[in-house]
Amino acid sequence: MYICNFIFTTSMRFAHPEHLIWLWALVPLVLLIAFGLWARLNALKKLGNLAMLNRLAASRSTAKLVWRAIFTWVAVAALLVAFAAPQMGTRLKEVKKKGIDIVIALDVSYSMLAEDIKPNRLQKAKYEISRLLDKLGQDRIGLVIFAGEAFLQCPMTTDKSTLKLFLDVVSTNAIDLQGTNFRDAILEAARAFHGIETGAAASERNQSRSKVVLMFSDGEDHEGNLEDAIERAQTERIRIYSIGIGSDNPTPIPVFNAQGERIDFKRSKDGVVTTSFVPDHLQRLAEKTGGNFYRIDAQTTGLEPLISELNALQKEEFASKEFVDYDDRFQIFLLIAFSLLVLESLIGDWRKVRQKEV
Known part of the structure; x- marks a missing residue:
């Protein structure tokens, strides 16, 4: 025993x-x-x-x-x-590391179920995020999911295996309130950054270190609060890298039963509801915060240019508790x-x- x-x-x-x-x-x-x-x-x-x-x-x-x-x-x-x-x-020890702070903001609205990108937009985003994690250095990374509101799925951590576990269970059922609320996603990311350190010098360090949000979304803005999101990101000195997911063609949104089988498409009184990729909002978020815009489509094989850009950012030293010895x-x-x-x-x-x- x-x-x-x-x-x-x-x-x-x-x-x-x-x-x-x-x-x-x-x-x-x-x-x-x-x-x-x-x-x-x-x-x-x-x-x-x-x-x-x-x-x-x-x-x-x-x-x-x-x-x-x-x-x-x-x-x-x-x-x-x-x-x-x-x-x-045998014991936990505080280990000094050098990296940047990253929050991955993942859109989980129903439009992310569109299958213009196989198997669908959300699954493709999760796959690319997982590959991205494998190639990043000793960075602290958190995960925020958002639709009509935002939720911190995984706090900031250097343990990528744990982060992947939280990523694996993400689905469009995680948030009841539907929509695409960029402002709430930025607010939740800012809270995640602030939650890393406490103490007298924490505020100064919070302003000096590199803070990055990787925004994975199809770009549809149902809340109309894009300018509020930009203003908050600029205030918090958060750099946003937007990763747009989807094709240019209008695509129906599938509806699934409890067994995960597609039974229909989302409908309104006018017929089948379609979703389109909207790059304008994502491009503006990146442009106004000093980031960049990238695109995931059917031909995307990786996000190497984004990884190179992240690795070139100034890295700060931070402490992390890990099992050692x-x-x-x-x-x-x-x-x-x-x-x-x-x-x-x-x-x-x-x-x-x-x-x-x-």
């Missing part, structure tokens, strides 16, 4: 995660073990009546054979995990494997048979 608690309550990583691919070998191994047990049973059936043979070989235990097979399989699994060199963090813990799994193999050898195939009194 102590070992289990230790493993699952401590931050663990693998020095050689590529070796974990060998765990796939456990699948044919379990099939081989099962085949061996089946072949033994089948061979006994061919020799004669199975019940009679069991009485003649009463000292042989099928249950013990099964347990030996299970112990062998688990021992091999533990050895394979040990081969990947598991390591566990990772210690090797492969010995735990070697101990598990060794113990199971010893138990397997001690079990044997035989069972005690009570002698009948004459």
Whole structure:
């Protein structure tokens, strides 16, 4: 029990995660073990009546054979995990890093379900964001989602794996109030920036460091508060890089049932509702805040120019708490494997048979 608690309550990583691919070998191994047990049973059936043979070989235990097979399989699994060199963090330490502060603002209005960009605008945006995260440096990054209002999906963090988990669950159902509210997205991003540091010198540092919002949207502005969004970004010294998603052709907005199957398109009294990509608003946001405008369409294969531009921005030093001093813990799994193999050898195939009194 102590070992289990230790493993699952401590931050663990693998020095050689590529070796974990060998765990796939456990699948044919379990099939081989099962085949061996089946072949033994089948061979006994061919020799004669199975019940009679069991009485003649009463000292042989099928249950013990099964347990030996299970112990062998688990021992091999533990050895394979040990081969990947598991390591566990022993303590949290404040680590100094250098980077910029980025908030990704992702439009989750219903128009992002349009399928002019495959599989749809939202899924394409999430895919490009994930690729972007893989190529950024030691930056602090947060995630804001917005439609008719905005919500902080993930606070500022240097842990990109955690951020990706929050990104994966984003959908158009995350916000009930529909629309595209750029102002609220900027306000929520500003709160995320302000929430990073506290103290007397925090305000000065907040003004000096590079603050960037990456605005992923199809550009439709249903709230009419674009100028308010620009003014707030300028006040907070936030640089906006707009990433427009969509094609120039009007596209219907699909409607899905609870099982995720498309059943219709969004309709109004005038017929099927369509959505169009509107670059003007996104271009203005970028132009007025010192950023730049980029476009994601069917031919987009990456955002390398944006990544280069972000990496060229002035980076500030900041503190981040991380697990450090990772210690090797492969010995735990070697101990598990060794113990199971010893138990397997001690079990044997035989069972005690009570002698009948004459």
